[in-house]
Amino acid sequence: MIRIENVSFAHGAAPVLHDISLDIPRGGITALVGANGAGKSTLLSLIARLAPLQGGRIVVDDLEVGACRSDELARKLAILPQTADAAPRLTVRELVGFGRYPYHKGRPGRDDHAKVEAAIAAFELGALADRPLDTLSGGQRQRAQVAMTYAQDTDYVLLDEPLNNLDIAGSRALMQLLQHLAREHGRTIVVVLHDLNYASAYADHLVTMRAGRIAEAGHPTEVVTADMLRDTFGTEAGVHHVNGAPVVLV
């Protein structure tokens, strides 16, 4: 479980997160949604210690973020930031290979090579494996980044808008893979999504953020309503139900 207690954060003088407390349960997909600038990326980067905590506490299972060893956390939790700009000259295989660094610290073994190849296969990157990232399309690069996170093989995976640049096949394949990881391997996936229909279709929990605070949390069928769209996103959109699942009309 990821336990967030009374976390506040400010960029300079501008407050971004206001006293956030939230439990993200173990196992399953938790989708984090909210308007641009609501503080989703900031919250994720605090959980993954990319920015230092200013107030409050975050605990991942038994590891306290900021107090525990960073390399120990790297074997428990992986993050894919919203703008991942890792060295553009790396090849896909080299990038994915770095996902194993927390385990081998620079000396990959046979097991590490096998996991890298498995990640490359899982994201259908075989034909691109030896291409430098800066020769790939935006969606192909995004798949390579997610594959690196996958190769890191952690219990907790934080993904900030992983569907960026992916076409519908790529988006569905990624969400199905995440669902498989959550259901079959007990992984905990926290994913920032902008497309509420993907969120309702795949998430087990939906958390909404509004201006630096948690607004609603619950199962997508309870949370995704026309009222929520008005309050959280400030837009009037209809919500229908298809086979019991909410679908936002865009």
Place this chain on the structure above:
Amino acid sequence: MPSDLSLTGAAPAPLRRLLPGQNARRLALLALLLAVSAAPYMTLGSRGNWGFVLPFRGAKLAALVLVGMAVSTSTVLFQTITRNRILTPSIMGFDALYVMILTGAVYLLGGHGVMRLPPTGIFVVNAGLLVLASLALFGTLLGRAGHDLMRMVLTGIIFGTLFRSLTSFLQRMIDPNEFAVIQVGSYARFTQIDTDLLAISAVVLLAAMAAAWAMRHRLDVIALGHDAAINLGEDPRRGQIQALVLIAVMVSVSTALVGPVAFLGLLVVSLARLITPTPYHGVLLPSAGLTAGIVLVGGQTLMERVLALSTPLPVIIDLAGGLVFLILLLKGLRR
């Protein structure tokens, strides 16, 4: 957001990586080349007493190789922690800072005061001051301007010009008789190397190189950027500070031995990246060190022994290195 209209069907780009083992073969080839260029340096054009020539030239050869390794390693470290391939410690004014500290010492203590101190002591104090000064100046800069190439270039130009102007200002205030004491001039010299400092330089440099080598895997990760490094469990800030200390130490060694080297670092590291294209410092560090040795020893052999020193080697190196700098800068700004 990059536009993404070509998810499939993009033309395959040419392979930029070598096959496994090819990097190792190229490293071996570089080592061979270095040995081949060292042999004529030791033997060519000497008349008479080998018992005198060999140790004399051997010391100079060792100094050239040490300088090459110091300059190339510090350049690689600097480019990794600043995440660019254009700037080097020299371009950012590290060696100008060293000369300024030395000149300041002569100004304060007087040339004879400095002369009376042991050269090793001066070197150690100077190197220590350079470490502190570069942490103060560049340590704060790294976190902030790290991604803004233009800002780093301008900062380097301002620092370098400032240090050099202060140095010449101090030199003007120094008694002309004491002026000769400032052994480190404003240009590099590979013919008259100060071999007094060779032993201490070798010890300090080997320690710094060992530390850099021990960091090689962490440097690979730090090169991925702040967020990616933290995600993989490395603290980029700690690595940057450690690298900065090593850079200051290695710049001290090379500047004390041969003076400021300007574009040598950029030239040899850019060459090494072409010869052994790799994201791994375990390959790049030795490759850059060997390339630097070849450029210095081979170049010096050509200049001193074959062409009988018509043009000083630093002029050629700076010409070539300066050209590389311009090309990289224009390419980097266009990107």
